[in-house]
Each structure stands twice: as structure tokens, then as C-alpha cells.
Amino acid sequence: MDIKFLNKDTVHIKTKEVSILLNPANADLKACKADIAIQAIDNADLSGADCLVFDWPGEYEAKNVLVKSIAVKNQDKSEVRIVTMEIDGLNTAYIGHLDHVPTNKQLFEELSIVEVLIINPCLNHKQMLEIIEEVEPRIVVIAENQELKDAEGLAEVDKLRKEIGKLDVEIEEKTTIKISVDDLDSQIEYRFVTAG
Numbered sequence: 001m002d003i004k005f006l007n008k009d010t011v012h013i014k015t016k017e018v019s020i021l022l023n024p025a026n027a028d029l030k031a032c033k034a035d036i037a038i039q040a041i042d043n044a045d046l047s048g049a050d051c052l053v054f055d056w057p058g059e060y061e062a063k064n065v066l067v068k069s070i071a072v073k074n075q076d077k078s079e080v081r082i083v084t085m086e087i088d089g090l091n092t093a094y095i096g097h098l099d100h101v102p103t104n105k106q107l108f109e110e111l112s113i114v115e116v117l118i119i120n121p122c123l124n125h126k127q128m129l130e131i132i133e134e135v136e137p138r139i140v141v142i143a144e145n146q147e148l149k150d151a152e153g154l155a156e157v158d159k160l161r162k163e164i165g166k167l168d169v170e171i172e173e174k175t176t177i178k179i180s181v182d183d184l185d186s187q188i189e190y191r192f193v194t195a196g
Contacts, residue, residue, distance in 0.1 A: 096120025
């Protein structure tokens with residue numbers, strides 16, 4: 001499975017059999033020729049898309065990929081969706097555009113089988129860490145968001161890297177991350193990438 005952040009909102013996941021876009025804009029759909037588009041937020045009208053579009057909560061199966069989209073209300077009452085997928089034998093989850101850590105224990109029970117956790121960096125570093133500790137994935141992929149910096153110029157991803165003792169782990173520039181079942185280890189592996 002290949003994972004690439006096309007920008008701070010859109011993630012492209014590709015396997016030998018399927019191409020999936022999370023939160024695509026119309027231009028992303030044309031550029032990546034996706035088989036499946038999944039909206040975790042309502043940021044684009046995909047009604048004319050030439051692929052399967054899942055833009056509501058529920059469970060789906062398409063192209064041998066099991067998808068579950070779970071609705072979560074943000075503090076401002078907007079709805080976002082946490083997306084879980086079974087791809088290439090890997091239980092994968094995408095968490096993005098949350099403005100808080102959900103307190104719903106049932107949600108985290110559903111995420112307890114997640115092996116690969118993809119986080120869109122809209123949360124602060126403490127919130128990201130809390131979610132990682134609740135989910136306990138084997139691999140965490142986090143995009144750097146340079147827009148979220150504190151007064152000292154530190155991005156939230158850098159604060160997270162510092163908090164977990166991973167400042168030595170490089171932020172990979174515009175990289176496609178390749179992950180397979182063979183990469184799963186007993187220790188959590190962190191992969192930090194630039195968005196776009």
C-alpha cells in the first residue's frame with residue numbers, strides 16, 4: 001500500500017488493485033484517476049466524479065476494500081467522518097479535521113484493530129498523542145502542517161516529535177510511503193511527511 005498526502009486535506013492511497021482518494025477536490029480526482037473517493041469532510045462536490053464516491057457515514061465494500069465511515073461531531077457542531085479501511089490486509093484508519101479528541105469509548109473500540117493510522121494534522125500535539133495512545137496502531141503516518149505553529153515557530157508535528165522522543169526521525173519531503181503487512185512491528189513506527 002502506498003500513502004501520499006497530495007495536500008493538507010487530500011490523501012492518496014494506492015495498491016496494485018485500487019486507488020483511493022480521501023477528501024479529494026475535483027482536480028485531485030482527475031490527476032489520480034481514483035477508483036474510490038471518500039469524503040471525511042464535505043469540502044467538494046463530487047457528483048460528477050468518474051469513480052465510486054462515499055460521502056456519508058456507513059459501511060461499504062468496493063474493489064475488495066472494506067470501508068467504514070463513522071460520523072463525529074466537532075465542537076462547532078460540524079460533522080466530520082473517521083474512516084477505517086481494510087486494504088492489502090492492513091486495517092487502516094484516517095483521522096482528520098477533528099477539533100477535539102472524541103470521548104466516545106465505542107469509537108475507540110472500533111479503532112482498536114487499526115494497524116496503520118493516518119492523521120491529518122488539524123489537532124494539537126497533545127490531542128494527536130492521546131488518539132495514538134487510545135488506538136495503539138503499529139504505524140502512524142502524520143503530515144506536517146506548517147500553518148499550525150505556535151509563537152516560537154514550532155509546528156504541532158514538531159512538538160509531537162519532541163514529546164515522543166522522535167526528533168531524530170526526519171520529516172520526509174513529498175514522499176510516497178510504502179507499507180505492507182511485513183512492516184508491522186511490536187513497536188509503533190512513526191512516519192512524518194510534508195503535505196503536498
